[in-house]
Amino acid sequence: MFELPVWQVSLNVRAARANGSPNAVATFGLLLTIFGCIARGGGRDAFAVGLYITSAYWFTASTSFRQPGRDHRALASDTFAGIAPSAAPGFILAQFAGMLAAVWLARWLWPPS
Numbered sequence: 001m002f003e004l005p006v007w008q009v010s011l012n013v014r015a016a017r018a019n020g021s022p023n024a025v026a027t028f029g030l031l032l033t034i035f036g037c038i039a040r041g042g043g044r045d046a047f048a049v050g051l052y053i054t055s056a057y058w059f060t061a062s063t064s065f066r067q068p069g070r071d072h073r074a075l076a077s078d079t080f081a082g083i084a085p086s087a088a089p090g091f092i093l094a095q096f097a098g099m100l101a102a103v104w105l106a107r108w109l110w111p112p113s
Contacts, residue, residue: 010075010082020094022061027098029056032106039110 033052037045074083083091 004079008076008078010078010084012078012080012082013084013087020090023091023094024098024101026056026060027095028102031099031102035102035106035110039106 030049030052033048034045037048074081075085075088076082
């Protein structure tokens with residue numbers, strides 16, 4: 001791992017279609033967990049997010065690691081975790097769809113006061 005160059009572009013082509021729905025589900029669940037913690041208060045956010053990530057690792061094919069904050073790093077890693085630049089838009093669109101669904105449901109569950 002330490003002998004790899006610092007700057008690289010991933011050549012690992014992943015099927016965004018096959019990985020799209022798991023990424024949407026993982027993003028949806030993560031954001032809904034965060035919105036629920038904010039609505040309920042109590043300072044348990046870190047525990048709830050940690051528990052969600054742990055469980056999403058097991059119930060989604062994305063293993064809950066393909067989140068928007070990580071995709072830009074995956075583009076620059078030609079290892080098993082990398083994503084080729086041609087596949088990244090599919091992942092980002094799926095995450096955006098999961099985000100929209102989570103925001104919609106959160107507003108319905110916990111209307112703004």
